[in-house]
Amino acid sequence: MNPDTLFSQVRILGAGVDVTGDLLVRDGLIADFGASLGRPDGATVIEAEGAILCPGLVDMRAALGEPGFEYRETIASAAVAAAAGGITTLAALPDTQPAIDDPALVQLLRTRGHETGSLTILPYGAVTRGCRGEELAELGLLREAGAVAFTDGSRAIGPARLMRLALSYARGFGARIVQHPEEPSLAAGGAATESEQATRLGLPGIPAAAEAIMVARDIRLAELTGGAVHFAHVSTGDALVLIRQAKDAGLAVTCDTAPPYFDLNETSIGDFRTYAKLSPPLRKEHDRKAVIAALADGTIDAVASDHQPRDADDKRLPFALASAGGSGLATLLAVTLAHVHNGSLPLPAAIDLLTARPAALLGIETGRIAKGAEADLCLFDPDRIWKVEAGELPGKAQNTPFDGRALEGVVLGTWKRGKRVFG
């Protein structure tokens, strides 16, 4: 039995709670919190003046290298990076090798997560067998095995009929379909957002409309089927307008975005920097601003890391041939906080976007501060400055699009079911 842990005089923040005081962890659960608690005998006391204690982050979109791409990332190395980033729950994308289209693989991932001792892995099930976009996977059996929702990961579900079937069938099991919103025929071969910059660099472009077109179609299909659709890593203002309208109309439509889309724009590509090659591509400045506005007004339901581990060989290529994707676990909190510091987002709203709101979308109980809740916690100093350096990040994947960026906000410690797993 672990000894009790008492967090003393910290700002406790999350899902409606915002108090400065103490929080007591006993037997892996939050036993109590309030302005001032007594110190139980033998308790480990954590004193961190000015620090913030929030629920462990719930990252609803991350690719693990396992199975199949262990040279990029393993579950063990991802768990190290997640803990360093304050993340205690992670929804893992299924477009691995093999794809997560079999109940046994769902169970395997859950078990492997449990074995890390620091990270709960919630596997997404594949919508289609092999994530090939042809025939539906066994959604019911995958759901029964613990698939948290369904997606084909970085591949869009292209044919309208297939998406209709998926939304309709998944509805019977109460599960969301998570779409990579990009019309495939418009995006094929593209390397950067279509723009003056792509023209200057001679890179094949992906028009911003490729996102809005897919979002518009799938909103109609959600309406037609009564199914629930979630749009991942939304990056354009036009798509967000459509999502806002759909929500206002009461449709079961939700979405997330990732830090690159509200912190960076296409100029990060500069002189063919492949670490800034992402999918969807980094957009124009007006789209970045639209994403910020949609975070502030609540249209966007969650901020996810969109972690896509790549190694040097994936990236040291001419830009159009380089693999798209950025590592994101270690920077998820600090990049989000940058937009608290600059006044775009209130701190409690930012924390909810990283904890309670994605937890609600995933249908899990964590991501909140409550008596009796599991003590998955993240303690951070919101003001301490650090510099992101590729090569120095925790975990294996060093392909950060934020290389060289100075950020305010350092994770001091991460606790999983009351046990300290970082710091």
Next chain:
Amino acid sequence: MLLQRSAVFYRQKHLLAIEGLEPPAISQLLDLAESYVLLNRSGKTQRDLLRGRTLINLFFEDSTRTRTSFELAGKRLGADVINMSVSTSSVNKGETLIDTAATLNAMHCDLLVVRHDQSGAPNLLAQIVDAAVINAGDGTHEHPTQALLDALTIKRRKGRIAGLIVAICGDIAHSRVARSNIHLLTTMGCQVRVVGPPTLIPAEVADLGVTVFHDMAAGLAGADVVMMLRLQRERMSRGQVPSAREYFRFYGLDMDKLAHAKPDAMVMHPGPMNRGVEIDSAVADDPLRSVIKEQVEMGVAVRMAVLDMLSRGHHRNEP
């Protein structure tokens, strides 16, 4: 031509792109090239300039014309020239690129001329090798020596560059020649127009300082220079242009369309030409209008000037 160190305006180690070059650097390269035109015509050589230096022509894409031009330029200046053609049909092109770069670096080459079918490949090589890298065409990005030789051809024929109206016609979207020429000619004070079907005009190209036309008669009206681009067959198979005959009908340069330009307008083409697709033979072979053969001659002189300039070592030290 002797240049005082203090008077050298080209201060980059490599020549990767025209974009970003200032007018004095471009002018100086053109002046130096002009001196090489005279030298070449006199039949003399300057074989001591690059004696003992190694120039490698590293071509990942076939190009007899450009490779030969660089080879001749290097030899006329006395360099040891080696040609390497690397097949791009190998499965992993990128791996070949990095591996080849590492190999070449170990050979201590001084000047590396690179052609690659991927935009930005020379930029990547420049990060890896110690040699000065010269971009001989990368994907749909840039082809800087082509723009320099075009500018020299224009300057010699028209006596100036600034103030001219230049119409660049055809497949702008997939043309590195068009991009380098747009940068060079706008930098040097030309009015640049791009003319082509909307499917072959790249996104937001007007932001590069050009005017867009979809009609040849309007685009060529009053032009001093008409620059035609090669249309690849691939454009038809990919549906960006329905057929060669339709393309020729609306965008192929014949005497009727050329009549809209100034009476003394000159016609250029980077080669190789698709006769009957983007240009009619009657125009291409008209000695009064077409400067296509002269462009080839200027190519050697411009490449000599570039090799000369880069081998002087006047670049600012990289941080």
